[in-house]
Amino acid sequence: xKRTKQIFQIHEHQTRAIAFIALFVALLFNSQxxxxxxxxxxxxxxSVDGSVICTYNADDYGLFIGLNHFPAGKHxxxxxxxIYDWDTNVxxxxxxxxxxxxxxxxxINEYQVTIGETTYGxxxxxxxxxxxxxxxxxxxxxxxxxxxxxxxxxxxxxxxxQYGYNSEGETFTICDPNEAWIMEMMGKGPGSKGxxxxxxxxxxxxxxxxxxxxxxxxxxxxxxxxxxxxxxxxEFARKKGWYTGKDADFSWKEAxxxxxxxxxxxxxxxxxxxxxxxxxxxKYLPWALGKDPNAEDMPLWIIPEKKxxxxxxxxxxxxHYEGTPLAxxxxxxxxxxxxxxxxxxxxxxxxxxxxxFNERPTSTQQSGFTFVSQMRSWLPREIGGLLWxxxxxxxxxxxxxxxxxxxxxxxxxxxxGADAVTFSDKNAYWVCNWVSNMVYPRYQQMFxxxxxxxxxxELSYFKKQHAVEEEALRLYKNNKTEAIQYLNQxxxxxxxxxxxxxxxxxxFLIVRYNDMAVKPVKNGQFTRTKTGLGSRVKRPxxxxxxxxxxxxxxxxxYLVPSEK
Numbered sequence: 001x002k003r004t005k006q007i008f009q010i011h012e013h014q015t016r017a018i019a020f021i022a023l024f025v026a027l028l029f030n031s032q033x034x035x036x037x038x039x040x041x042x043x044x045x046x047s048v049d050g051s052v053i054c055t056y057n058a059d060d061y062g063l064f065i066g067l068n069h070f071p072a073g074k075h076x077x078x079x080x081x082x083i084y085d086w087d088t089n090v091x092x093x094x095x096x097x098x099x100x101x102x103x104x105x106x107x108i109n110e111y112q113v114t115i116g117e118t119t120y121g122x123x124x125x126x127x128x129x130x131x132x133x134x135x136x137x138x139x140x141x142x143x144x145x146x147x148x149x150x151x152x153x154x155x156x157x158x159x160x161x162q163y164g165y166n167s168e169g170e171t172f173t174i175c176d177p178n179e180a181w182i183m184e185m186m187g188k189g190p191g192s193k194g195x196x197x198x199x200x201x202x203x204x205x206x207x208x209x210x211x212x213x214x215x216x217x218x219x220x221x222x223x224x225x226x227x228x229x230x231x232x233x234x235e236f237a238r239k240k241g242w243y244t245g246k247d248a249d250f251s252w253k254e255a256x257x258x259x260x261x262x263x264x265x266x267x268x269x270x271x272x273x274x275x276x277x278x279x280x281x282x283k284y285l286p287w288a289l290g291k292d293p294n295a296e297d298m299p300l301w302i303i304p305e306k307k308x309x310x311x312x313x314x315x316x317x318x319x320h321y322e323g324t325p326l327a328x329x330x331x332x333x334x335x336x337x338x339x340x341x342x343x344x345x346x347x348x349x350x351x352x353x354x355x356x357f358n359e360r361p362t363s364t365q366q367s368g369f370t371f372v373s374q375m376r377s378w379l380p381r382e383i384g385g386l387l388w389x390x391x392x393x394x395x396x397x398x399x400x401x402x403x404x405x406x407x408x409x410x411x412x413x414x415x416x417g418a419d420a421v422t423f424s425d426k427n428a429y430w431v432c433n434w435v436s437n438m439v440y441p442r443y444q445q446m447f448x449x450x451x452x453x454x455x456x457x458e459l460s461y462f463k464k465q466h467a468v469e470e471e472a473l474r475l476y477k478n479n480k481t482e483a484i485q486y487l488n489q490x491x492x493x494x495x496x497x498x499x500x501x502x503x504x505x506x507x508f509l510i511v512r513y514n515d516m517a518v519k520p521v522k523n524g525q526f527t528r529t530k531t532g533l534g535s536r537v538k539r540p541x542x543x544x545x546x547x548x549x550x551x552x553x554x555x556x557x558y559l560v561p562s563e564k
Contacts, residue, residue, distance in 0.1 A: 036058075036060045037119065038056075038210075038211045038212075039117070040055040040274050041053075041055075041180045041209060041301075042054070042180070043207065044204050046204070046307065047308050047309070048308060048310075050377070051177075051375060052175050052177055052178065052180050052377075053308070053313055053373065054114055054180065055316075055317055055372045056173070056370065057317060058367065058369050059364055059366045059368070060368060061345070062420055063367075064368060065368050066369070066409065066428075066429065067369075067414055068106055068107075068140065069104065069408065070104040072100075072102050073100070073101045075100070077099070078096075080095070081096070081141075083134075084137070086135070086136020086137050087134065092131070092134065093163070095159065098144070101144040102143070102146075103405065103407060104143045105404060106389055106402060107139065107143065107373070108143070108375075108385050109385075110381065110404055111146070111176070112177045112375040112384055113142075113174075114173070115139045115174050116139075116172070116173040117135055117139060118171050118210050119167075119168055119169070120184075120210075120213050120263070121168045122214060123169075123186070123256055123257070124168070125189055126186045126189055126256070127166070127190075128164045128165050128189060128190055131160070131164025131167075131192075131193070132163040133163050133164065134165075134166045135165075138160065138167075141155070141159065142159075142174075148176045148179070149174045149179045150181075153181060153199050156185070157185070160185065160187075160194075161194050162193070163193065164187065164194070165185065167187070168186075169185070169186045169257050170184070171210040172185065175375060177375040177381075177384060179201055180208070181201050182199070182200055182210060182215065182300070183197060183199035184197060184214055195230065198230070199228040199229070200216060200219055200226065200228075200300065201225075203301065206301040206303055207275070207303075208301040209274045210271065211267045211268065212267040213259055213264070213267035214253035214256065214257035214259070214263075215268075215271070217254065217297065218248075221247060233250075233252070237250070237255040237256065261291065263290075264287060264290035265288070265289060265291075265360075266360040267360075268287065270319075270362045272288035273319050273321050273326070273361070274319065277312070278306065279305050289325070310372060310462075311462070314372055314388065314394070314399055314458070317370060317372065318395040319362040320342075326359055328341050328342075328343065333549065336441055336443075337543065338446075339444050339543070340440050340442075341443065342365050342443075344358070345366070362394075363395040367393045368391070369389065369429075370391075370392075370394040370397065371387050371390070372387075374387075379469070380480075381405075382480070383405075383473065383476065383487065385404025385405070386402070387402040389401075389402045390428070390432070391428040391432055396436035396439065396454075398454045399461075400495045401461055401490070401494060406487065406491055410492040410493075412428040412431075412495050412496055415427035418430060426499075428502070431502050431506065432502060435502060436450075438510070438513075444543065446513055449508070449509060453501060453505050512526070519535065519537050519538075520535045
């Protein structure tokens with residue numbers, strides 16, 4: 001994800017000129033705001049319950065997107081589909097509509113197919129500025145047309161070869177209830193109407209991840225069952241002079257998107273930290289740190305040392321490198337008085353002639369939406385597919401359940417009138433941002449209150465899940481439509497209840513932490529004196545570590561003189 005989708009109308013005859021200008025602007029902008037988005041992938045035999053799991057943090061400043069919905073439909077022969085760039089809304093052209101399209105809610109369809117992405121860029125000259133299909137449109141078209149991950153890969157590659165791919169290098173997560181895939185794709189340059197690509201199936205007992213750095217290196221071209229690729233994936237690189245070796249030694253990322261310091265420290269480090277939750281990754285720390293040119297590269301996937309739950313994965317989406325050498329929650333002037341594990345962007349900044357950087361963890365303030373998708377083969381598909389969804393930074397939201405058969409969104413995730421510059425207290429993005437932006441600068445003080453509510457809500461959802469799905473199964477046996485409506489209503493009500501609780505939380509935080517003091521609380525209620533007044537506030541002052549840092553930097557400037 002690179003840019004927010006803005007709503008405005010472009011007349012069809014303007015396509016080519018505007019598309020070229022929009023792409024130039026997008027490339028220019030993206031050069032300043034790279035390293036957005038994170039995806040994690042868990043094979044079915046690596047999860048606690050046999051689910052295939054995948055995730056997506058959609059990160060970009062100004063990004064305002066709620067929960068998408070594309071209804072199922074039947075279309076007459078000759079029906080055309082307009083393609084508007086997902087990032088800019090610039091009109092690119094038309095393609096024939098499929099005879100039948102499937103219901104899509106968020107990034108999951110009614111067959112439990114889920115698709116996510118991260119942008120890695122790669123060689124800019126490979127972008128087809130005349131192509132019709134961009135990466136975002138490609139995701140949602142594929143979701144509307146595919147029943148399996150393999151079918152989605154076939155559709156995505158066929159469409160871009162036929163109509164051109166108007167985006168930079170992308171890594172896609174493509175999963176269904178039985179298989180998990182990672183696919184990387186690039187165009188062949190302006191006017192090419194073609195792509196080079198490679199897709200690899202993640203072993204069922206493995207986990208994988210990608211975070212804005214191309215991850216596929218060498219791949220087994222003889223493994224037709226688990227490795228798919230364009231016929232000219234090597235030949236195209238040879239033709240351009242980017243590779244001269246044998247086919248068997250070809251590395252996708254070395255040819256098309258070679259990792260540099262930024263690609264390793266800002267991007268692969270997030271994958272390293274994810275892996276490190278489930279296996280000791282100290283061997284690959286030098287690679288994640290990005291400074292040693294001879295460091296050993298990380299594997300594309302690892303076998304975790306334990307089975308992984310949905311809750312484990314949600315925790316990984318909230319990661320700030322805690323407990324690792326990259327941690328940013330330790331004493332550091334960049335975290336402010338109350339040590340927030342967030343840093344401003346741009347990631348790089350200059351002091352004099354020297355360039356410095358901030359860490360870029362998985363959990364980041366610019367997330368527009370986040371999800372953890374759960375795909376289960378042993379349940380009816382409309383019950384088995386479940387998107388745990390939230391608007392805003394994954395660390396600062398409670399993931400609410402959205403079932404893949406849902407045909408309507410809760411108002412809080414699809415709010416009329418709300419957008420990137422229009423606040424609405426009916427909208428989850430804005431209410432969650434209201435809370436998180438109060439908390440960021442006073443993180444150590446205020447975050448425990450947010451975490452308590454967040455975890456309590458999510459725990460209640462997990463406790464209800466079995467009973468809700470049992471009732472849905474009961475209904476499904478007699479009337480599938482009733483079961484779908486029941487889950488849809490449950491999803492929407494749960495999201496709206498979350499919004500209500502988050503509004504209460506926002507007001508609670510304003511009252512409790514007003515003027516950098518702290519009002520006492522007992523059992524969730526503000527305490528009062530015997531005469532009915534609010535109890536005397538506590539004034540915590542500087543944390544001890546920060547007070548020491550002030551003295552270290554200022555010396556005797558603020559030293560109170562002895563008064564004997």
